[in-house]
Amino acid sequence: MSRRLVGSCREEPIQTGCTGIHSSGEGSLYNMFGNDWDEVLQQETQADYFNNIRYALAAEYKTQTVYPPKEDLFSALKLTPYHKVKAVIIGQDPYHGAGQAHGLSFSVRPGVRVPPSLKNIYKELQDDLGVPVPKHGSLIHWAEQGVLLLNAVLTVREGQPNSHQGLGWQTFTDAVIRELNERTEPMVYMLWGSHAQKKGAFINRDKHLVLESTHPSPLAAHRGFLGSRPFSKANDFLVSQGIKPIDWTIPEN
Template identity: 45%
Template sequence: MNASAKPVYMLDFMPDDWREAVTPYVDPTTVAALSSFVVEEYKAGPVYPRKQDIYAAYRLSPLASTRVLILGQDPYIKPGQAHGLSFSVPQGVRVPPSLENVYREMRDDLGVTPPPSGDLTPWCRQGVMLLNAVLTVRAGTSNSHKGRGWENVTDATIQALNAKTDRVVFVLWGAAAKAKAHLVTNDRHVVLRAGHPSPMNPTGFLGSRPFSRINAALTATGTQPIRWSPSMPRPS
């Protein structure tokens, strides 16, 4: 990097609506340190997701339309899987084991056929934000970017959603996600907790019926339910 070049600041690449909303909650010093770390990691590479997909969850779920947050841990660590959305993989990529369990629970909960692909972008377009607590990862090494500052940004994201006046359903799967529940203080919102859907966790997720519970929380305030699968009827 040219010595006279302006240092990279990661929030500058976040969509405008989200950047404005999270800025009051972040620590600029933490974000500056995170930015330097991320730049060097991508230089050393490989790092997932692609740079242009780091903020995919924000781009696909504008603040004003976000009504559900599903919180993951960090991106997938294998080539071709991570595309900036928690639990989701691009079209044509084999459905990972955790998402297989999510789809199994969808079938049991709603009695519908799960989507044919692991690409959950259609959820995002209905106001479901698929956010990881840590937005980047070194290839092959889970949690390799944990504790480097992304948590400050994603905690601020939860706080920005908490400040909304219309209902948001926060879906926290696993111990790390459930530890974020204290950030949701607005009584209008709903927090749903369950075990992580990973096959490594044999209890606590299957049978939790998150999809019907999310839709019930939305319709209770007159909001359209989420169409989780193409096999579900379209909302009237």
């Protein structure tokens, strides 16, 4: 996306009430996520680049169909507080089809057809841990246990993958990874594909476990993702650090 989009529609930044990016009142910026991420990311949400994102998104949501819906923009950070993160799974940008994206990387709401990449994630999950393949694509159960499902870019135009690559989101999500890296407790990073692996530059591999493979998309999954056993490796590491393992089994309801 062209950078000139950032300067458009300057009279009114995006408004999403208590569920997303706020437009008025300094206090609203301090309760954007509703948990400890507000304090951790305070410097980012007050930065000029973040304000530019707000204005750019205001124009985009007015003139384009943008996913996820405003109320789901920060679902990953809201569902998984900073102090509870055990693992991070980084996606590229949201699904760009109607009704798919809801703010969590690779996840879709129940009732939405499971996308191909997630089907391969489920296949690897079954092969790795022997758990049944879920009938839906919601990964909220993971998020609530401490799996941060973060896309590198948090928004996208309908039918236009990578359309918000130039909006500034990478600066924000880089900051998220840097802040996690500074936390005392070790965690697991699952970096699937080249876009996710760029975030590896901000991770101390002496403290954290970094699991890298190809992307789980049908084009790449057979070149390294399938058979990589990331879920058992993650739990083995967590247990070795005295941290409760993740229940990767997806409940049916």
